Amino acid sequence: DIQMTQSPSSVSASIGDRVIxxxxxxxxxxxxxxxxxxxxxxxxxxxxxxxSILQSWVPSRFSGSGSGTDFTLTISSLQPEDFATYYCQHYxxxxxxxxxxxxxxx
Amino acid sequence: xxxxxxxxxxxxxTGRSLRLSCVVSGFxxxxxxxxxxxxxxxxxLEWVSGISSSGVTTAYADSVKGxxxxxxxxxxxxLYLQMSSLRPEDTGFYYCASVADYWGQGTxxxxxx
Numbered sequence: 001d002i003q004m005t006q007s008p009s010s011v012s013a014s015i016g017d018r019v020i021x022x023x024x025x026x027x028x029x030x031x032x033x034x035x036x037x038x039x040x041x042x043x044x045x046x047x048x049x050x051x052s053i054l055q056s057w058v059p060s061r062f063s064g065s066g067s068g069t070d071f072t073l074t075i076s077s078l079q080p081e082d083f084a085t086y087y088c089q090h091y092x093x094x095x096x097x098x099x100x101x102x103x104x105x106x
Numbered sequence: 107x108x109x110x111x112x113x114x115x116x117x118x119x120t121g122r123s124l125r126l127s128c129v130v131s132g133f134x135x136x137x138x139x140x141x142x143x144x145x146x147x148x149x150x151l152e153w154v155s156g157i158s159s160s161g162v163t164t165a166y167a168d169s170v171k172g173x174x175x176x177x178x179x180x181x182x183x184x185l186y187l188q189m190s191s192l193r194p195e196d197t198g199f200y201y202c203a204s205v206a207d208y209w210g211q212g213t214x215x216x217x218x219x
Contacts, residue, residue: 034206043201045209087151096141097153
């Protein structure tokens with residue numbers, strides 16, 4: 001099974017900051033990676049798939065990169081609504097596992 | 107507009123069964139791989155089970171293998187999760203989701219004696 005790790009587990013940031021979250025797979029997953037955002041008490045929401053393809057409802061300050069085993073999610077200029085927990089998930093082969101999450105706090 | 111609406115959650119005694127449903131609108135189940143994801147209290151997301159767009163392939167997390175069964179009814183465009191031999195550690199919100207895209211709002215399952 002493929003294991004997913006994320007770093008950092010938590011990041012403290014201010015409005016306007018650039019935030020980078022890293023996700024690593026225990027083996028190569030090509031670009032079969034998705035990122036999700038979850039706010040307290042809410043269902044997760046998809047940000048991107050294919051490692052770097054933004055969903056239509058996601059603002060352009062979000063971007064993704066990577067292939068193989070190492071991936072990043074970048075928020076170019078943090079906005080108040082971006083304080084949330086972010087998860088990566090691979091969908092390369094079953095079982096599709098998630099990373100442990102990265103909490104972005106003020 | 108895409109909508110995924112889960113139902114069937116609730117409180118159940120340890121060892122009993124429950125069936126979750128997810129009614130999908132806005133796309134057909136035979137176009138997307140689908141799955142169930144759960145989140146225990148204060149915990150992260152855990153992938154539980156998946157079914158391919160063809161419906162031929164199903165898969166389960168080790169924690170639920172042999173106890174949970176995923177299925178779908180394409181005529182009703184509905185996804186199911188049959189859960190049996192439930193344990194307290196199965197407690198949490200259960201989300202229906204298409205692979206990498208859309209999520210439902212979740213249904214809460216609580217298991218205790």
